[in-house]
Amino acid sequence: xxxxxxxxxxxxxxxxxxxxxxxxxxxxxxxxxxxxxxxxxxxxxxxxxxxxxxxxxxxxxxxxxxxxxxxxxxxxxxxxxxxxxxxxxxxxxxxxxxxxxxxxxxxxxxxxxxxxxxxxxxxxxxxxxxxxxxxxxxxxxxxxxxxxxxxxxxxxxxxxxxxxxxxxxxxxxxxxxxxxxxxxxxxxxxxxxxxxxxxxxxxxxxxxxxxxxxxxxxxxxxxxxxxxxxxxxxxxxxxxxxxxxxxxxxxxx
Numbered sequence: 001x002x003x004x005x006x007x008x009x010x011x012x013x014x015x016x017x018x019x020x021x022x023x024x025x026x027x028x029x030x031x032x033x034x035x036x037x038x039x040x041x042x043x044x045x046x047x048x049x050x051x052x053x054x055x056x057x058x059x060x061x062x063x064x065x066x067x068x069x070x071x072x073x074x075x076x077x078x079x080x081x082x083x084x085x086x087x088x089x090x091x092x093x094x095x096x097x098x099x100x101x102x103x104x105x106x107x108x109x110x111x112x113x114x115x116x117x118x119x120x121x122x123x124x125x126x127x128x129x130x131x132x133x134x135x136x137x138x139x140x141x142x143x144x145x146x147x148x149x150x151x152x153x154x155x156x157x158x159x160x161x162x163x164x165x166x167x168x169x170x171x172x173x174x175x176x177x178x179x180x181x182x183x184x185x186x187x188x189x190x191x192x193x194x195x196x197x198x199x200x201x202x203x204x205x206x207x208x209x210x211x212x213x214x215x216x217x218x219x220x221x222x223x224x225x226x227x228x229x230x231x232x233x234x235x236x237x238x239x240x241x242x243x244x245x246x247x248x249x250x251x252x253x
Contacts, residue, residue: 009207010100013143017166017212024092025147025203034149034202036081037115037226040074047075049114056124058218067122074115077228078107078251084115088230089253093145096207100143101234107251110244111135111231112144118157118216118225125157125218128181128192130165131231132210136243142210142233148200149226157219159206160197165213181213 012019051059051070060067077084087093088107097105107113111131117123132140152158174188175181182188191213198206208214210231219225235252239245 006096006099010096013100013207013209016161016163018161018163018206018208018214020198020200021205021207022201023203024205025087027202029087030147030149030202033083033087033147033228034226036083037074037117037149037228038224040080040115041071041117041224044069044071045074045080049073049075051119051122051124054124056126058122059124060122070119070122071117072123073117075113076109077114077230078109080115084228087147087228088113089251093230093232094253097143097232100207101141101232101237104235104252105232106235107253108142108231108233108239108245109248109250110239110246111142112229113231114229116146116227116229118219118227120219120222120224123157123219123225126216128162128183128188128213128215129179130181130211130213133175133179134244135210136240136245137233137237138240139237140211141237142231144208144210144229144231146206146208147228148202148204148206149228150202150223152200152204152225152227154197154217155219156221156223156225157216158197158200160195160215160217161208162191162195162213165191166209166211 009019049072051072052063052068078088
């Protein structure tokens with residue numbers, strides 16, 4: 001990837017709140033990462049997050065219900081396998097983040113840092129939200145990196161983004177008690193109607209800002225979808241002491 005194209009991508013992230021970089025990761029590397037995730041899913045290798053624990057729309061009511069042990073995330077991806085950690089701190093990620101933040105990047109192990117899975121039948125949908133709703137840093141300026149390990153479309157629960165929403169100012173009443181963006185309000189509906197769902201192939205990467213409104217639907221296919229997701233911030237933008245954001249050691253690289 002040329003320095004010129006990286007600058008254009010960073011500028012698009014600044015303007016739209018997200019940018020898709022096609023083919024950043026080779027098919028061979030994606031296949032290896034997906035194979036590791038599939039094996040760990042079969043083994044139910046801890047730590048895990050279950051759909052039933054979140055109770056999002058479409059999730060099982062409890063772990064004792066049908067589909068109750070459907071996994072939503074393989075947590076702590078950085079710590080669960082060296083290949084995941086290598087991607088999280090890869091030179092291409094460091095270079096991209098340095099260009100965006102203008103300083104040394106740092107990987108947060110408290111947020112995302114997971115292999116996101118979306119299962120048929122019991123995989124829930126995720127309502128409109130900003131990730132920063134439960135993050136606590138000196139500045140709301142973090143970037144998440146979403147690596148697709150296979151096809152991602154509307155049919156299997158692909159991401160939706162509202163362009164430009166990262167720079168919008170909203171009053172608290174635009175969100176519900178769980179800080180999801182309220183889809184019942186006409187002014188919110190008007191924004192949601194501008195949303196885009198980029199179709200991704202294995203190896204495509206989405207960089208998106210922590211204030212960008214996004215959502216994801218259910219997986220209507222018969223195959224599990226896998227996505228590796230990490231979040232980064234600049235070294236000077238530290239997590240606030242005593243918060244969840246400061247609960248795990250971070251990784252400068």
